[in-house]
Amino acid sequence: MKADKKKNEQSTSSMKVETISSNGLHKRNKHHGRYDFVQLVNALAELKDCVTLNPRGEESINFSDPKSVKLLNRALLAHHYDVTQWDIPEGYLCPPIPGRADYIHRAAELLSAECKTVKHPMVRALDIGVGANCIYPIIGATDYGWQYVGSDVDKVSVDNANSIAQGNASLARNIECRLQSNSQNFFKGIIRKGEFYDITTCNPPFHKSLQEAEQGTQRKIKNLKANKLKKGTLSLASQDSNLKETGNAALNFGGQKAELWCPGGEAAFIKNMVIESKGFADQVLWFTTLISKKDNVKWIRKNLEKVNALEIKVVEMSQGQKISRFVAWTFKSPSQRAKWLKLKG
Known part of the structure; x- marks a missing residue:
C-alpha cells in the first residue's frame, strides 16, 4: 500500500482545514482482496448455496440478490468479528462491510494521531442513525473495544440493533442503542447530562425524496449489470446490497425512509447536524460524518465556519475506483484535545 498523502490547507477564517487522502483500504481493514469463500462458508454453511462461479472461474455471489448479500454479511461478521x-x-x-470498516479504522487513526498512547477500550463513540444492521458499533467494539452508543429515529432499527448487541457476548457490554424521539434532532435527547464522547460517526441519508432514491437505485442496478457483463465479476468496492428488481421493474430496495432520504437530502442533513453540534462542543471531542457528494464538502466547510469550528479534517478513502470521504470537526484547540485524550492514554 502506498503511503497516505496529507495536504494542509488554511481557510479564510481562523479555522484550520486539513485534507487526508489514502490509497486503498486501511492497513487494519480485514477485507483486502477478494472474499475467501472457503473460509466464509466454513463460518456460515448456509452461504454455500449462494456461491457460484463467475465467467472467470472465480467464486462469487449474485450481489443484486438481497438474500445472498445478507448471508454474505452474516458470514463476514461471523468469520472476521466473531458476531454469530x-x-x-x-x-x-x-450495507457492504469493507467500506464501513474503513470509516471506523480512519476514525480510530484520527484519535491515535492526536494521542499515540490512547487506550481505545476507553474510547466512547456515538453513531447517529445506527440502523437495524448496527455495523459501525459492531466494528468499533470488536476491532477497538470502543464503548458505542447508537441512535436512530426508527424503533424497529433500535430494537434490532440492541438485539444484535445482546445476542453476542463480544458486543453486549460495549453497545447500547437509543431511540431518537425527535426526527429533527441529532444529539439532543441522546447525549445525556454528564456524558462525554471522543468521536461520533454518521452515514447520512443521501436523497431528497423517495422518487430520487428510487432513481438512484435504478442507476445502481444498471451499473451493477453493466459491471457484471464487462468484468464477469464484482470487486469488494462494487458490492451493493440494497438492490432488487422485480419482473415489472418496480423496486424493492433495502432501506427505510430515514436510511435513504430526508427533506433537503444530504446537504440539509449535514447542515443541521453541524448547527446542533455547536451546542455539544463541551461533550464531544470530534464530530464526524460521511459525505457522499463531493460538492457537499464545501457546503459543510462553509457551515462549520459559521459555527466557529476550530479545525476540520476531510478524510478521503478509496476502494478501487470508488472514492468516499468523511469530514471530522472539533471545537477544541490542540492543547484542549491533548488534555482530553491524556485521560485515556
Missing part, C-alpha cells in the same frame, strides 16, 4: 447472531428485518439496509 446477526440479522436484519426484511427491507432494511444491508
Whole structure:
C-alpha cells in the first residue's frame, strides 16, 4: 500500500482545514482482496448455496440478490468479528462491510494521531442513525473495544440493533442503542447530562425524496449489470446490497425512509447536524460524518465556519475506483484535545 498523502490547507477564517487522502483500504481493514469463500462458508454453511462461479472461474455471489448479500454479511461478521447472531428485518439496509470498516479504522487513526498512547477500550463513540444492521458499533467494539452508543429515529432499527448487541457476548457490554424521539434532532435527547464522547460517526441519508432514491437505485442496478457483463465479476468496492428488481421493474430496495432520504437530502442533513453540534462542543471531542457528494464538502466547510469550528479534517478513502470521504470537526484547540485524550492514554 502506498503511503497516505496529507495536504494542509488554511481557510479564510481562523479555522484550520486539513485534507487526508489514502490509497486503498486501511492497513487494519480485514477485507483486502477478494472474499475467501472457503473460509466464509466454513463460518456460515448456509452461504454455500449462494456461491457460484463467475465467467472467470472465480467464486462469487449474485450481489443484486438481497438474500445472498445478507448471508454474505452474516458470514463476514461471523468469520472476521466473531458476531454469530446477526440479522436484519426484511427491507432494511444491508450495507457492504469493507467500506464501513474503513470509516471506523480512519476514525480510530484520527484519535491515535492526536494521542499515540490512547487506550481505545476507553474510547466512547456515538453513531447517529445506527440502523437495524448496527455495523459501525459492531466494528468499533470488536476491532477497538470502543464503548458505542447508537441512535436512530426508527424503533424497529433500535430494537434490532440492541438485539444484535445482546445476542453476542463480544458486543453486549460495549453497545447500547437509543431511540431518537425527535426526527429533527441529532444529539439532543441522546447525549445525556454528564456524558462525554471522543468521536461520533454518521452515514447520512443521501436523497431528497423517495422518487430520487428510487432513481438512484435504478442507476445502481444498471451499473451493477453493466459491471457484471464487462468484468464477469464484482470487486469488494462494487458490492451493493440494497438492490432488487422485480419482473415489472418496480423496486424493492433495502432501506427505510430515514436510511435513504430526508427533506433537503444530504446537504440539509449535514447542515443541521453541524448547527446542533455547536451546542455539544463541551461533550464531544470530534464530530464526524460521511459525505457522499463531493460538492457537499464545501457546503459543510462553509457551515462549520459559521459555527466557529476550530479545525476540520476531510478524510478521503478509496476502494478501487470508488472514492468516499468523511469530514471530522472539533471545537477544541490542540492543547484542549491533548488534555482530553491524556485521560485515556
